[in-house]
Amino acid sequence: MSGFALEVTGLRAGYGRSEVLHGVDLRVPSGAVVALLGANGAGKTTLLSTIAGLIDATAGTIAFAGSTIERRPAYERARAGICLIPEGRGIFRELTVAENLAVQVGGPVDDAVERLRARFPQIGERLADRLGQPAGTLSGGEQQMLALARGLLTDPTLVLADELSVGLAPVVVDSIFDALATVREQGASMLIVEQYVERALAIADYVVILHKGRVAFVGEPAQCLASDVFDRYLGSAA
Numbered sequence: 001m002s003g004f005a006l007e008v009t010g011l012r013a014g015y016g017r018s019e020v021l022h023g024v025d026l027r028v029p030s031g032a033v034v035a036l037l038g039a040n041g042a043g044k045t046t047l048l049s050t051i052a053g054l055i056d057a058t059a060g061t062i063a064f065a066g067s068t069i070e071r072r073p074a075y076e077r078a079r080a081g082i083c084l085i086p087e088g089r090g091i092f093r094e095l096t097v098a099e100n101l102a103v104q105v106g107g108p109v110d111d112a113v114e115r116l117r118a119r120f121p122q123i124g125e126r127l128a129d130r131l132g133q134p135a136g137t138l139s140g141g142e143q144q145m146l147a148l149a150r151g152l153l154t155d156p157t158l159v160l161a162d163e164l165s166v167g168l169a170p171v172v173v174d175s176i177f178d179a180l181a182t183v184r185e186q187g188a189s190m191l192i193v194e195q196y197v198e199r200a201l202a203i204a205d206y207v208v209i210l211h212k213g214r215v216a217f218v219g220e221p222a223q224c225l226a227s228d229v230f231d232r233y234l235g236s237a238a
């Protein structure tokens with residue numbers, strides 16, 4: 001097996017006739033965290049969705065843990081260990097916290113809650129106190145924690161995280177990044193899209209900058225800081 005959890009080569013994808021990704025090459029080494037940055041509309045969400053199988057690739061290949069997956073349905077990719085935590089949270093608002101977790105684990109949630117408390121205490125405790133509450137009535141931060149918890153309960157080996165911290169208070173963002181750090185310590189690889197560039201750089205081993213559907217830069221965080229790539233591709237976001 002290669003030393004890459006994920007290898008994307010020449011990937012093209014979009015919406016109907018409108019191509020958004022024009023041949024993207026990207027690698028996530030096993031156990032590494034890659035920050036995927038870029039201006040609004042660069043194609044970051046489209047790339048994560050295509051890797052997860054929610055959008056079909058029109059060309060190119062996606063290899064996950066050495067197997068080609070670009071023709072496999074999303075549920076098989078999820079079962080193989082790829083977990084997309086979508087922007088906008090992707091939880092069932094009318095269902096309770098416990099029911100949201102039950103949908104994920106496919107049965108009673110007691111064990112799941114205990115696992116969450118043991119492995120991700122900040123998130124597990126908070127959710128454990130709110131098991132009977134409809135998810136739609138949670139605070140924004142708690143909703144994001146629930147979305148993250150659902151994903152992490154699948155024991156993913158590749159986490160695709162799309163703007164987890166958007167709109168959240170700094171203290172909640174801390175909890176979420178603590179959880180991501182734990183996931184990484186447990187050996188998972190990650191591709192994270194993040195508005196807060198500093199936060200992303202603090203956790204990332206590598207940075208990939210997407211610009212108009214193409215990779216414009218690949219390097220280590222220190223190389224970004226020492227160059228003008230943020231000014232060129234992210235504008236005021238940096």
Ligand code: ATP
Nearest residue numbers: 015018020038039040041042043044045046047210
């Ligand atoms: P943002 O930071 O704003 O979320 P992004 O880098 O994640 O941006 P995408 O959401 O992947 O970018 O969008 C890339 C392009 O695809 C944009 O031009 C967007 O308008 C277009 N697009 C996204 N979703 C759809 C859709 N469902 N149908 C048609 N076009 C879409």
